[in-house]
Amino acid sequence: MTSRADNFYAAWRERCRAVNVLRDGGSTPPEKLLQAVWQHQRLQRDRLKTTDGRSLRVLHPGFISVAGGPDFRGAVLQFGEEKPVAGDVEVDLQSGGWRAHGHDKNPHFKNVILHVVWETAKPNTAVPAVLALKSFLDAPVVELALALQNESGLPESLRGKCSAPLRELSPAQLTELLRAAARIRFQTKAAALLARAKHAGWEQTLWENLFRALGYKNNVWPMLNLAERKSAWQRGVQSVFEIQARLLGVSGLLPDDLTRAQKSSDTFLRRAWDLWWRDRDEWEGCRQPRAAWKLHGLRPANHPQRRLALVAHWLASENLIAKIEAWGLAIAGRAGNPPAGGGAHGVTRHASPRLVESLHEIFRVEHDEFWSWHWTFKSARLPQPQPLLGAARTTDLAVNVVLPWLWVRAREGGNEKLQAEIERRFLAWPAAEDNAVLKLARQRLLGTSRRRVLKGAAAQQGLMQIIRDFCEHTNAVCADCRFPELVQCLKSEAPSQPAASFGL
Numbered sequence: 140m141t142s143r144a145d146n147f148y149a150a151w152r153e154r155c156r157a158v159n160v161l162r163d164g165g166s167t168p169p170e171k172l173l174q175a176v177w178q179h180q181r182l183q184r185d186r187l188k189t190t191d192g193r194s195l196r197v198l199h200p201g202f203i204s205v206a207g208g209p210d211f212r213g214a215v216l217q218f219g220e221e222k223p224v225a226g227d228v229e230v231d232l233q234s235g236g237w238r239a240h241g242h243d244k245n246p247h248f249k250n251v252i253l254h255v256v257w258e259t260a261k262p263n264t265a266v267p268a269v270l271a272l273k274s275f276l277d278a279p280v281v282e283l284a285l286a287l288q289n290e291s292g293l294p295e296s297l298r299g300k301c302s303a304p305l306r307e308l309s310p311a312q313l314t315e316l317l318r319a320a321a322r323i324r325f326q327t328k329a330a331a332l333l334a335r336a337k338h339a340g341w342e343q344t345l346w347e348n349l350f351r352a353l354g355y356k357n358n359v360w361p362m363l364n365l366a367e368r369k370s371a372w373q374r375g376v377q378s379v380f381e382i383q384a385r386l387l388g389v390s391g392l393l394p395d396d397l398t399r400a401q402k403s404s405d406t407f408l409r410r411a412w413d414l415w416w417r418d419r420d421e422w423e424g425c426r427q428p429r430a431a432w433k434l435h436g437l438r439p440a441n442h443p444q445r446r447l448a449l450v451a452h453w454l455a456s457e458n459l460i461a462k463i464e465a466w467g468l469a470i471a472g473r474a475g476n477p478p479a480g481g482g483a484h485g486v487t488r489h490a491s492p493r494l495v496e497s498l499h500e501i502f503r504v505e506h507d508e509f510w511s512w513h514w515t516f517k518s519a520r521l522p523q524p525q526p527l528l529g530a531a532r533t534t535d536l537a538v539n540v541v542l543p544w545l546w547v548r549a550r551e552g553g554n555e556k557l558q559a560e561i562e563r564r565f566l567a568w569p570a571a572e573d574n575a576v577l578k579l580a581r582q583r584l585l586g587t588s589r590r591r592v593l594k595g596a597a598a599q600q601g602l603m604q605i606i607r608d609f610c611e612h613t614n615a616v617c618a619d620c621r622f623p624e625l626v627q628c629l630k631s632e633a634p635s636q637p638a639a640s641f642g643l
């Protein structure tokens with residue numbers, strides 16, 4: 140995506156071997172990469188087949204285990220037309236690893252329902268099912284290595300060895316560094332969107348990623364599964380309430396029982412069940428088990444039932460994608476050609492002086508009869524109506540989904556002016572909500588817990604990229620990390636770009 144010549148940060152990554160560049164057709168990828176491919180489902184998910192010929196639907200890939208035993212715990216899978224099952228997933232390079240590593244005799248592996256391997260030399264009858272990833276990747280293995288190598292948990296530490304040299308940088312130099320790292324992160328997201336769009340189309344890819352983003356970190360996969368089957372379960376429903384009832388039904392999140400305590404909730408549930416009981420046999424194949432959702436510890440405002448209510452409004456309005464396209468074109472005004480695949484909705488360009496607010500207007504829902512007044516089915520009616528989507532969540536959607544989607548479409552359409560303008564907007568976008576990752580990173584790298592040190596979303600994104608490229612390749616004492624010395628080199632150079640509009 141980025142040439143080494145125009146981004147010094149890309150050259151740093153390669154020089155430090157932060158990126159494990161593989162060549163297609165070369166040696167077997169490392170097991171860590173296979174785990175990342177599985178965890179992030181960088182697969183042609185609608186084509187998956189086990190080695191015994193059964194279709195495989197991944198309702199949830201499971202949570203990566205840090206306590207030994209199988210690599211992923213609690214995956215939810217559907218084999219052929221069988222009922223979905225929950226269990227563990229083990230990742231090995233070869234199917235022979237199952238016996239070679241002693242998994243067949245280890246009781247901790249008795250709940251393994253899928254053995255994920257790179258390729259299989261001969262059938263493995265010791266486990267219920269085997270999936271060979273090699274034929275189902277959604278992008279070349281080199282691209283996946285670049286995109287996924289650093290996708291793992293953060294080390295637990297406080298201040299790192301780079302903290303001192305980073306604090307010696309001028310504001311302009313720190314801005315330039317974070318901006319360069321942020322561009323890498325942005326383009327990696329764009330590459331994943333492009334890979335999916337080649338299989339599913341631009342519009343479907345956008346829907347899938349909007350759903351994913353609304354799943355937060357715990358419910359990404361069930362939200363994605365719903366999006367992937369949207370064309371099926373959306374048939375025959377039009378009104379917001381009909382879509383809400385259908386979504387609650389197919390998601391497995393429609394409660395079986397009335398609350399017997401909240402009258403307005405029970406009225407809603409009766410109406411929803413009136414619709415769903417007639418539909419449920421027809422949509423049984425799309426239905427997810429409730430176990431696919433992780434609901435424990437969620438804030439009520441983030442409950443997936445509430446997010447599905449929001450999605451129902453977007454779907455009922457029918458023109459969300461067209462509005463996003465029009466918003467994207469407004470970014471550059473008369474920037475030239477429409478983006479790749481553009482014009483399908485017949486929208487015209489318009490200029491808007493308040494793009495951040497105007498994107499929130501597109502996603503915002505004016506009013507929902509039930510969900511504006513309730514966090515969940517069990518909660519009492521709120522004294523004041525609450526929005527289904529806050530402004531901070533719009534920033535997450537913009538930075539992680541909408542802007543990369545528009546950018547890569549502009550690039551594929553050869554519209555360099557629009558592409559550059561979208562990137563400029565990304566770099567100037569206001570900061571997203573703070574989170575635990577950023578809090579630790581600020582302390583460890585920048586030596587401060589002050590939130591305001593990162594005033595823009597791109598600064599946050601750049602810091603997260605540095606964590607993934609450097610911190611996650613060493614240990615808590617920063618052994619052999621070359622980032623501090625690279626920062627020292629940058630310190631002695633003049634910044635190549637002004638720091639204007641970045642907010643630091």
Ligand code: SF4
Pocket residue numbers: 298299300301302583584605606609610611613616617620621622623
């Ligand atoms: S591992 Fe490297 S980048 Fe991370 S805190 Fe330590 S010195 Fe800084």
